Amino acid sequence: MVVIGSYSKGTLLQESSNEQLCAARERIKKFPILNEIFNNFEEYHDLHYRVRKNKVFITCRPRPNGLNEIGYPQLLETLEDSLKKFDIHSWQQKAYREFTERLTSHDYYKSEGAVLEIIAPYDIARIIGFDKISLHPKLRNGKVGDVLVIWQGKQLFVELTSLTRREATRKLEGAFNQLAEYLSDRCTAPQYYIKLFVNTHDLKFDTEQNIIEEASANYLKSWSDALFLHELAGLTCYIELRTDYSWIKDKKYLSELVETEYESILPLNLAEWIKSQPQVKQWASKIELESIGLSPISAVIFNAGRESNLIEVESEEVYPSPAGLAQERGFQRQLAVKIRMKIDSKQFNEGSPAIIMIKEDTWDKAFFDDDDESISRIDAIIKEELNKPN
Numbered sequence: 175m176v177v178i179g180s181y182s183k184g185t186l187l188q189e190s191s192n193e194q195l196c197a198a199r200e201r202i203k204k205f206p207i208l209n210e211i212f213n214n215f216e217e218y219h220d221l222h223y224r225v226r227k228n229k230v231f232i233t234c235r236p237r238p239n240g241l242n243e244i245g246y247p248q249l250l251e252t253l254e255d256s257l258k259k260f261d262i263h264s265w266q267q268k269a270y271r272e273f274t275e276r277l278t279s280h281d282y283y284k285s286e287g288a289v290l291e292i293i294a295p296y297d298i299a300r301i302i303g304f305d306k307i308s309l310h311p312k313l314r315n316g317k318v319g320d321v322l323v324i325w326q327g328k329q330l331f332v333e334l335t336s337l338t339r340r341e342a343t344r345k346l347e348g349a350f351n352q353l354a355e356y357l358s359d360r361c362t363a364p365q366y367y368i369k370l371f372v373n374t375h376d377l378k379f380d381t382e383q384n385i386i387e388e389a390s391a392n393y394l395k396s397w398s399d400a401l402f403l404h405e406l407a408g409l410t411c412y413i414e415l416r417t418d419y420s421w422i423k424d425k426k427y428l429s430e431l432v433e434t435e436y437e438s439i440l441p442l443n444l445a446e447w448i449k450s451q452p453q454v455k456q457w458a459s460k461i462e463l464e465s466i467g468l469s470p471i472s473a474v475i476f477n478a479g480r481e482s483n484l485i486e487v488e489s490e491e492v493y494p495s496p497a498g499l500a501q502e503r504g505f506q507r508q509l510a511v512k513i514r515m516k517i518d519s520k521q522f523n524e525g526s527p528a529i530i531m532i533k534e535d536t537w538d539k540a541f542f543d544d545d546d547e548s549i550s551r552i553d554a555i556i557k558e559e560l561n562k563p564n
Contacts, residue, residue, distance in 0.1 A: 428458040
């Protein structure tokens with residue numbers, strides 16, 4: 175999965191988020207029950223943009239490029255109708271409070287879990303009838319379940335949960351955010367936009383192949399300095415750093431390849447930028463050819479035309495890399511934990527069949543799709559947890 179980090183020296187991201195908030199406030203008015211629960215996003219005005227991670231808010235707001243977020247308006251229409259059909263205002267006070275606290279949480283995955291909790295039974299009820307579905311059924315053991323289905327006179331319990339962002343992904347994003355902030359502090363140009371692409375294969379891992387966030391961040395910072403990336407801030411150019419120049423023995427610096435027999439192997443337009451832009455020429459005169467092939471930073475986009483002072487860092491789709499494998503292991507561990515938690519919670523009546531529904535994160539599809547080996551591993555995890563003695 176792609177992981178993105180970012181940093182803006184100015185207020186651009188906050189201002190952009192505030193514009194999105196204004197649009198989201200107008201949009202949510204179309205959904206009276208949601209608008210009431212979220213109080214028209216009133217408290218969001220004073221929140222930092224990184225805190226505004228609620229599932230409903232993110233779905234409701236337009237993207238910075240003006241396009242709708244995935245799920246708008248269909249997801250919100252379904253969610254609104256779910257709350258109406260299950261008559262949320264008739265719920266007991268405790269159930270209502272606990273549900274709305276999760277639905278309005280600024281933790282994306284808590285709010286997404288609440289959305290799942292109401293939409294999943296809604297989808298079932300649309301097929302078999304709302305009169306056959308009960309939410310929050312009271313159980314014989316004194317607990318409360320998620321969903322009870324009465325089908326042909328028999329009880330079927332449905333327990334709902336969802337996967338959350340895994341530790342490997344969080345650490346990658348943290349390292350990328352640190353790199354973006356560090357590079358931004360090194361830039362002196364009054365206006366710039368920079369986007370870096372990082373090959374995660376050579377980041378820092380412990381003996382169990384878990385990502386070490388601080389060490390990886392420091393490693394990327396050192397390469398940012400070694401490549402003098404801050405010196406190109408304020409320009410418009412694309413620097414490709416994937417080419418292997420190690421076989422060239424009679425030249426030391428990137429600039430020395432221009433107007434020689436080696437010029438044709440330079441990435442598109444780089445030779446012209448070196449010839450025509452003194453700032454790029456000076457930069458290229460510092461870049462040793464041997465270092466380019468070793469860099470985890472594989473490409474950089476510079477754009478002077480965007481008034482942003484924004485830096486973004488994006489992982490490349492490299493699999494199976496240590497980082498990619500760490501994310502997959504995290505997915506598998508969390509899947510097992512979620513299944514075990516639902517089994518141990520005993521939120522169903524003994525002797526009645528129960529179904530555990532686990533919603534995948536959007537990026538988890540990479541671990542399911544068209545890969546028999548991954549599917550077999552996941553199937554084995556599920557069977558192992560189900561066969562463990564309670």
